[in-house]
Amino acid sequence: ITVKAADRDLHSGLYGGAAANPIRILARILADIHDKDGRVTIPGFYDGVEETPSQILKSWEALGETAETFLGPVGLSIPSGEHGRSVLELTWARPSAEFNGIIGGYTGKGFKTVIAAEASAKVSFRLVHKQNPEKIRAAFQAFVRERIPADCSVDFHPHGGSPAIQLSYDSPFLAKAKDALSDEWPKPAVTTGSGGSIPVVGDFQTYLGIESLLVGFGLDDDRIHSPNEKYEMSSFHKGQRSWARILDALTR
Template identity: 85%
Template sequence: MSAISPVLDHLDQQLDHSLQRLFELLRLKSISTDPAFAAECRKGAEWLVADLKSIGFDASVRATPGHPMVVAHHDGPAGAPHVLFYGHYDVQPVDPLDLWESDPFSPALKEVAPRHKVITGRGSADDKGQLMTFVEACRAWKAVHGSLPCRITILFEGEEESGSPSLKPFLEANAEELKADFALVCDTDMWDRDTPSICTSLRGLVGEEVVVTAANRDLHSGMYGGPAANPIRILARILADVHDENGRVTIPGFYDGVEETPSQVLQSWETLGQTAENFLGPIGLSQPAGEKGRSVTEMVWARPTAEFNGISGGYEGKGFKTVIAAEAMAKVSFRLVHKQDPDKIRAAFRKFVEGRLPADCSVAFHPHGGSPAIQLSYDSPFVAKAKSALSEEWPKPAVLTGSGGSIPVVGDFQTYLGMESLLVGFGLADDRIHSPNEKYELSSFHKGQRSWARILDALTR
């Protein structure tokens, strides 16, 4: 009999017990953004430490200027890989409370259809249910074999939902202790209820606020309209110049470091059935507005963008005021892919704006964060092993996907620990994370445990 078979059997037999442990964790109101819940966040960290110690980890609560970290270590066989598993135990606020169908901190198992059960409660999907799938896989390995198949370090954060202010300093200060061969991150989704996925790319991000100023005060548009420079018109023209008629960004050097997605990967994405109609239809749109000649999947997962997230200037109250504003402001974000350099993108955008500014005007820039894209090798042996393990567990084979968003911790692991991350999650798009009535599929929790057990086994072969 293979080493994995009794582990999977044990997970099946112990599902009810694993649910009770998850419910204990879900009852803790670890809302990181609200200082009123600081004690609950610490209780969450302490609960996890006690649970990890119960299965043989050397675990401890680590103080930070904010909420504590949980760090745990367990030895593995000589020559086996060393992995760092990351998750977060903090949760989002529950407001508006009146929209919840039940108490967000009284988790329950609810049958929503015949043979279809979900776990309800804040944090069930994001990220307590997800992180406990890995812990339960480790517990089963220990119960069956008395050991783990590889060396494991665990890092559970308590500030992910409030911007992770303590994470970078903690990684930098503890880099030697936390370094591993690669990281495992369970904070992502499946493609659908039957199809697991491995996220192989995350877009980077550059945020920039630009303020154009002309006259030294707001002006009467009748008295000064015509001769006086109008910052709103100037800024609108500059922003309009950022894209050409084909949807490409015109900033010089913007596409430096952008690679074409391999044709075999594009073909695999086509098999997922994502179309412009089913992607845009639910939000009331029908026509793709990005780069011509690219599918919506490629645009979101593998192409860079420039988007305008806010624009203001002049009178914005009720009624009408005939004024030429002294200044106009826009918030601009760039999603980056492959090897684009955030610093170079920011500098190129500023030069682009300054080059289009009339002599009478000035401009100020205010940065709002920047991080590079993450791109795993499509032929990474870790990816191949995890894909095979997932495909053995779920009804449909695992797919390699990308993410249009950013998960900053993955970049931080690369920057401070020098290692790549394998992103495997078991959430679904309708789990309502960050919203009232958050839920986590029972199948995600159960088969997620089995999946991690299989992945740990596969990584050692």
């Protein structure tokens, strides 16, 4: 999204306090998207979101993961999502709204005391269950427009969207895959959720009625989407063996 105010960058000594500042407008809008308890405030955002079955939550609790052990390796310790939910439920089963980048005005070295003409942010939503991406996009845009001053404007630049996919927790395909993985790895497999932008998988389910089994392999310290991202050869080789076991199990 891009918020536009004056027709050019302005000198803050000449226009400060009088001219609208798009950086301030954008920052306020982004801050309004979450309440003090970490819930998304966009109207209708949670439509279609289901609660995680108690037996699944118990299986996650049995893993012994805490906010400190989960966030500690990345230098954090306090969850920022919905209060009252574990870090595993927040990341595996709950929807989220995140800000992936923000820019505006002068960002070079030294000072240039301007009031920027525009400011932009990249915003993404991780959807779950039966959330409708088009409805959420429309609700988000309405949410933003309501907060734009009358003499300013906002432009939206969509990058696509797809509904979430979810297999039934008692899916026979899921059960066979879990057994196959448990045969290959030293610890029993656990059903989890994950955010991943693979829209074609949603199309398989929506248009073809075909369920997709997503099984990936990696380690917590692979630094996905970060500098020095890596991938261990052990994940590659045991991943090959795991898929051989899964495919064999599915044919029975």
